[in-house]
Amino acid sequence: MIGSANLNVMIKAARKAGRSLVKDFREVENLQVSTKGAGDFVSRADIASEQILKDELMGARPTYGWLAEEGGEIAGEDPTRRWIVDPLDGTTNFLHGLPHWAISIALEHKGQIVAGVIYDAAKDEMFFAEKGAGAWMNETRMRVSARHRLIESIFATGVPFAGRVDLPETLQDLARLMPACAGVRRWGSAALDMAYVAAGRYEGFWERRLNAWDLAAGIIIVKEAGGLCQALAPEESIVESGDVICGNEQIFETFAKVIRG
Numbered sequence: 001m002i003g004s005a006n007l008n009v010m011i012k013a014a015r016k017a018g019r020s021l022v023k024d025f026r027e028v029e030n031l032q033v034s035t036k037g038a039g040d041f042v043s044r045a046d047i048a049s050e051q052i053l054k055d056e057l058m059g060a061r062p063t064y065g066w067l068a069e070e071g072g073e074i075a076g077e078d079p080t081r082r083w084i085v086d087p088l089d090g091t092t093n094f095l096h097g098l099p100h101w102a103i104s105i106a107l108e109h110k111g112q113i114v115a116g117v118i119y120d121a122a123k124d125e126m127f128f129a130e131k132g133a134g135a136w137m138n139e140t141r142m143r144v145s146a147r148h149r150l151i152e153s154i155f156a157t158g159v160p161f162a163g164r165v166d167l168p169e170t171l172q173d174l175a176r177l178m179p180a181c182a183g184v185r186r187w188g189s190a191a192l193d194m195a196y197v198a199a200g201r202y203e204g205f206w207e208r209r210l211n212a213w214d215l216a217a218g219i220i221i222v223k224e225a226g227g228l229c230q231a232l233a234p235e236e237s238i239v240e241s242g243d244v245i246c247g248n249e250q251i252f253e254t255f256a257k258v259i260r261g
C-alpha cells in the first residue's frame with residue numbers, strides 16, 4: 001500500500017525507534033540473571049525510544065502538537081493536529097525479557113484519529129492504518145475475524161496490577177465473560193491487543209483506565225480493519241475516557257452487552 005507522506009513519516013520513525021529498542025531488548029534478556037535487575041536500563045531504553053520518535057516526528061512536522069507518555073504534552077503551532085505516542089507499550093514484558101511490546105504512534109486531526117502505527121519490533125510486525133485506506137500488517141491487508149459466536153471467540157483485556165483500584169470491576173467482567181467464551185488473554189500490551197483484534201487474531205478487547213497513548217493508534221487500525229471501537233460508555237470519547245471496547249462487527253453487540261453488564 002502507498003501511504004500518505006504523514007504515514008511514511010510515522011513508519012520510518014517507528015522503524016528507527018524499533019531498532020534501538022531491539023538492541024536494548026537483547027541486553028535486557030542478559031540482565032535477567034543479575035540481582036540489580038533491569039529497571040533503570042529499561043527506563044533509559046524507553047526514554048531513548050521517545051527521543052528518536054520525537055526527533056523524527058517533530059522534525060518532519062514541526063507545527064504539530066505532541067503528547068507522549070514520558071515527555072508530556074507540547075501545544076503545536078497548528079492546534080488541529082497532534083502526535084500521540086507511546087514509545088514502549090508493554091514495558092513489563094520488555095523488562096522481563098518477554099518479546100511482546102510495541103511502539104504506538106497516532107496522528108490526531110480535529111479530535112479524530114486519522115492515522116495509526118503500532119510496531120512490534122521484536123517480531124517485525126508493522127500494523128498501520130489511515131482513514132479511508134484500510135488497515136495493514138506489513139504488506140497484508142487486515143480484516144477483523146468473522147467469528148460471531150461468543151463460545152468460539154477469544155478476547156483480551158488488561159488486568160489491573162500493583163494495587164490499582166479498578167481490579168474488582170475487571171474481575172467482575174471476567175466472571176461474566178469467561179464462562180461464555182473460548183478464552184481470555186492478558187498479554188500486557190494494550191496497543192498490540194488492539195492490533196490483534198484488527199488482524200483477526202482475537203475477536204475483541206476491552207480495558208479500563210488506559211491513557212491516550214495506549215489506545216489512540218489502535219482505534220483507527222481496528223476501525224479500518226472493519227471492526228467497531230467505542231468507549232465503555234458509548235457516548236464518551238475513547239481517547240478522553242481511556243476506557244475502550246472493540247471487536248469484530250458481528251460479535252460486538254453480544255460482547256459489549258456482557259462487559260457493560
Ligand code: IPD
Nearest residue numbers: 088089090091092158188189190
Ligand atoms: C501498559 C500496557 C498494558 C496495560 C496497562 C498499560 P505501558 O502500558 O498497555 O497492557 O494493561 O494499563 O499502562 O506502561 O507498558 O506503556
Ligand code: CA
Nearest residue numbers: 086089090214
Ligand atoms: Ca502504554
Ligand code: CA
Nearest residue numbers: 069086088089
Ligand atoms: Ca509506555
